Amino acid sequence: MARVQLKSLEKVYGKFKAVHGIDLEIEDGEFMVLVGPSGCAKSTTLRMIAGLERISGGEIRIGDDLVNDKPPGQRGIAMVFQNYALYPHMKVKNNLSFGLRLKHAPKAEIAASTEEVSHILEIEDYLERLPKQLSGGQAQRVAVGRALIKKPQVFLFDEPLSNLDAKLRASMRVRITDLHKQLLAEGMHSTVVYVTHDQTEAMTMGNRICVMKEGRIMQVADPFTLYRKPANAFVAGFIGSPEMNIGDATLVDGNKLRIGTQTFTIDDKARARIDKDAPSEVTFGVRPQHFTVVDQNAEEGLLGRISHVEFMGHEVYLYITVEDQSFIVVVPATGIERQYLRDDAIRIMPQEDALHIFHRRTGENISLSA
Numbered sequence: 001m002a003r004v005q006l007k008s009l010e011k012v013y014g015k016f017k018a019v020h021g022i023d024l025e026i027e028d029g030e031f032m033v034l035v036g037p038s039g040c041a042k043s044t045t046l047r048m049i050a051g052l053e054r055i056s057g058g059e060i061r062i063g064d065d066l067v068n069d070k071p072p073g074q075r076g077i078a079m080v081f082q083n084y085a086l087y088p089h090m091k092v093k094n095n096l097s098f099g100l101r102l103k104h105a106p107k108a109e110i111a112a113s114t115e116e117v118s119h120i121l122e123i124e125d126y127l128e129r130l131p132k133q134l135s136g137g138q139a140q141r142v143a144v145g146r147a148l149i150k151k152p153q154v155f156l157f158d159e160p161l162s163n164l165d166a167k168l169r170a171s172m173r174v175r176i177t178d179l180h181k182q183l184l185a186e187g188m189h190s191t192v193v194y195v196t197h198d199q200t201e202a203m204t205m206g207n208r209i210c211v212m213k214e215g216r217i218m219q220v221a222d223p224f225t226l227y228r229k230p231a232n233a234f235v236a237g238f239i240g241s242p243e244m245n246i247g248d249a250t251l252v253d254g255n256k257l258r259i260g261t262q263t264f265t266i267d268d269k270a271r272a273r274i275d276k277d278a279p280s281e282v283t284f285g286v287r288p289q290h291f292t293v294v295d296q297n298a299e300e301g302l303l304g305r306i307s308h309v310e311f312m313g314h315e316v317y318l319y320i321t322v323e324d325q326s327f328i329v330v331v332p333a334t335g336i337e338r339q340y341l342r343d344d345a346i347r348i349m350p351q352e353d354a355l356h357i358f359h360r361r362t363g364e365n366i367s368l369s370a
């Protein structure tokens, strides 16, 4: 069993509390991504699980073991770092087998494991090279191989793809998640805790994602739930690209929303979801993909002006100013009947069930019920 449990976990650096008593249960075999902006303490949390950082309070369990005071080598973990951390003077094959040699594993086992791992990661051709003779992607595969060869209960990844270009990152995302599935299919209890600041990486790789902010957990959920039902305005703004449109609004008579001086009727589905006790001064949220461009003379919707147009190939990003609020709206580029031009007037309307309402002060999503 390689469940990882964090209970009231805390980290204090001098007078600064970096981690504020977080609770998180990562299931056996799960791929859990810790994501959040720079400084939210995702790396600190990972390093505490690894045993590279002492904890200031709370508990960490790996499997059934309380590991609070155990050194990294006794935790059944292997870690892959952003900078690969390969030994520069060792050939790839020796980098791979280093952990096994340290444990004085039999020579035949070392040879067989090196062969197996290099085959899985397709690095057989580089075994005799030094790290400096590898590309970034190849070096990263060696770093993953070095973790894999230890057959750890838990893999810890700290921003492993940050140093790669966009194309290589995309292919390594697939490779790592495929590898995880393969290990599970072979009956290895390989739990993954993966740290990134990149929401695309989080959404595409995680079974579940833990979104963090300033040393606190904002939401833990599967990618679909995070996108469709963000618990608060922070998660809503962090997950999704381009970012969700978020701004001040007023609920009027429980069935209308006023943004600036413009008011539109909230659709029945959204109205049913909004907390009956919601305050009138709220924060609204609508994803750029969830607006419809409606007739300029329609009675409903928000009338604004296009301030900028970005043609992205398959879609067009429209930057729209509605009074003093800025919106970004994504429309499909194929089949558009009209050309969108800068300075044009435009009227937009949130699609049915696409409106989120957040508590202005706490940020809590008060349109999630039902």
Ligand SMILES: Nc1ncnc2c1ncn2[C@@H]1O[C@H](COP(=O)(O)OP(=O)(O)OP(=O)(O)O)[C@@H](O)[C@H]1O
Pocket: 013, 016, 018, 036, 037, 038, 039, 040, 041, 042, 043, 044, 045, 197
């Ligand atoms: N050794 C340290 N001494 C003091 N403060 C530290 C130390 N290490 C980290 N911190 C602080 O703790 C907070 C969390 O840092 P951490 O590196 O875990 O964040 P992160 O989310 O991983 O950020 P990044 O994506 O930039 O790596 C930050 O405010 C950081 O400045």
